[in-house]
Amino acid sequence: MDKSSATWTLLNWLEPDPERAGKKYEEIRQSLIKLFVWRGCVDAEDLADETIDRVARRVPELVNSYEGNPERYFYGVAKKVFLEYTRQKRLPTTTLPLDTEHPEIDPIQKADEAQTREIMYDCLDKCLMSLNPQARELVLQYYGESKRAKVDFRKNLASHSGLSVSTLRARMYKIRATLEKCIEKCMKEQTSVEK
Amino acid sequence: MDMSQNLPEENLIRGYFLGDLAEGEQERVEERLFTDREFFETSLVIEGELVDDYALGLLPKNEREKLLRRFLRTPQQYQKVRLAKILEQYISNTQVSPAPGEGGATPQASLITRLFSRLIPWKLSEARQRRRSDIGQNEPDAWKRLLGEAQSNRNLVFSLIADDWLGLQLLLRLREDSAMTLEGLTDGVEGSDADLITALTRLIKCGLVVETQEVFSCSMLGAEMLEKIDKLSGSDLHA
Numbered sequence: 001m002d003k004s005s006a007t008w009t010l011l012n013w014l015e016p017d018p019e020r021a022g023k024k025y026e027e028i029r030q031s032l033i034k035l036f037v038w039r040g041c042v043d044a045e046d047l048a049d050e051t052i053d054r055v056a057r058r059v060p061e062l063v064n065s066y067e068g069n070p071e072r073y074f075y076g077v078a079k080k081v082f083l084e085y086t087r088q089k090r091l092p093t094t095t096l097p098l099d100t101e102h103p104e105i106d107p108i109q110k111a112d113e114a115q116t117r118e119i120m121y122d123c124l125d126k127c128l129m130s131l132n133p134q135a136r137e138l139v140l141q142y143y144g145e146s147k148r149a150k151v152d153f154r155k156n157l158a159s160h161s162g163l164s165v166s167t168l169r170a171r172m173y174k175i176r177a178t179l180e181k182c183i184e185k186c187m188k189e190q191t192s193v194e195k
Numbered sequence: 196m197d198m199s200q201n202l203p204e205e206n207l208i209r210g211y212f213l214g215d216l217a218e219g220e221q222e223r224v225e226e227r228l229f230t231d232r233e234f235f236e237t238s239l240v241i242e243g244e245l246v247d248d249y250a251l252g253l254l255p256k257n258e259r260e261k262l263l264r265r266f267l268r269t270p271q272q273y274q275k276v277r278l279a280k281i282l283e284q285y286i287s288n289t290q291v292s293p294a295p296g297e298g299g300a301t302p303q304a305s306l307i308t309r310l311f312s313r314l315i316p317w318k319l320s321e322a323r324q325r326r327r328s329d330i331g332q333n334e335p336d337a338w339k340r341l342l343g344e345a346q347s348n349r350n351l352v353f354s355l356i357a358d359d360w361l362g363l364q365l366l367l368r369l370r371e372d373s374a375m376t377l378e379g380l381t382d383g384v385e386g387s388d389a390d391l392i393t394a395l396t397r398l399i400k401c402g403l404v405v406e407t408q409e410v411f412s413c414s415m416l417g418a419e420m421l422e423k424i425d426k427l428s429g430s431d432l433h434a
Binding site: 027028030031034035037038040041042044069071072074075117120121124139140143144153154169170172173176177179180183184 | 211212225226228229230232235236238239240242243244251253265266268269270271272274275277278279281282283285286287
């Protein structure tokens with residue numbers, strides 16, 4: 001079976017309705033990527049795709065033999081893929097220098113860091129401006145408020161903004177995700193220009 | 196995404212990220228990431244908040260260490276923390292503190308606060324652009340110049356917002372009519388003569404208005420500033 005017909009069979013196994021099957025496929029892929037990231041894998045997307053490929057190869061048998069929720073099956077395969085990954089490639093055991101004032105960073109690295117931060121500031125300018133005014137306002141308040149009122153700052157901000165805490169949290173998640181994507185793209189562009 | 200408070204569930208997810216769960220519990224959480232979309236989305240929200248709390252120094256020491264050991268090991272996660280830190284620094288460096296008793300720039304906050312929070316970052320961004328070109332020049336001189344620029348930026352914003360936006364009102368009138376005498380300019384604008392003249396003097400000092408033989412007009416900088424305000428406030432001030 002070639003790859004496209006295997007994918008088609010896989011989608012059909014997930015849901016008979018093509019549109020819903022496509023949505024489910026995407027959701028499973030997102031869950032896989034996050035699972036691998038949260039387990040500390042650097043190559044999360046590749047591992048997610050490897051998992052999907054393995055499931056797709058087995059679907060012709062699964063259609064008749066497997067009973068239950070297909071998503072659970074993906075999780076089972078993902079665990080195997082993860083085990084193999086840990087055997088071949090050691091997971092990062094050392095932590096990254098997350099504190100900005102890291103004593104062991106040498107001066108050259110510090111200069112690079114300063115330059116990267118400068119690029120990031122420029123990207124932030126652009127990306128914040130690309131948000132709609134309400135979203136931009138919320139980001140400015142969220143990160144500004146966190147400094148002023150450390151305890152329960154989300155609750156404080158929600159009451160000031162006239163939002164429920166749950167709406168604020170969900171909205172902040174979406175805005176943060178948009179900003180992350182925008183900044184990642186901008187950083188890549190800026191870095192290639194500087195090179 | 197229904198984020199109504201479900202504390203036991205949220206604690207479970209936090210426990211997952213902090214590595215507090217027993218193996219069986221951890222697997223049950225992971226399985227639900229696949230079978231329960233709402234649970235998955237709640238996990239994303241909590242992940243983001245934990246990263247923010249870590250970056251902003253809001254986590255207790257033991258949770259901070261757990262998160263670092265268990266969760267913040269990959270470049271992707273590192274990038275998230277970094278972004279939160281830089282965002283917070285960027286905002287605290289650029290945002291104007293709210294007036295006493297004011298909770299912050301809420302959606303209902305005055306236009307002044309809102310414009311301040313947008314114009315200042317814009318001006319600072321320009322200053323950063325110039326700072327980059329200063330690399331290699333005499334550092335103390337460059338800083339002196341930057342501080343001077345920051346002061347002139349503050350004066351510029353003040354010239355617009357002082358006396359209930361009198362400066363902005365005058366500047367808008369000058370954009371409508373390219374050249375006006377003092378009488379024509381102040382006609383119909385609320386404020387005492389002294390206030391009007393003071394506002395006009397501030398605009399001239401900041402270079403937003405030019406005066407030639409007692410005729411006033413909007414400068415290039417003034418037009419550029421109005422354009423920025425139109426853009427940043429999301430409204431057309433012509434209207």
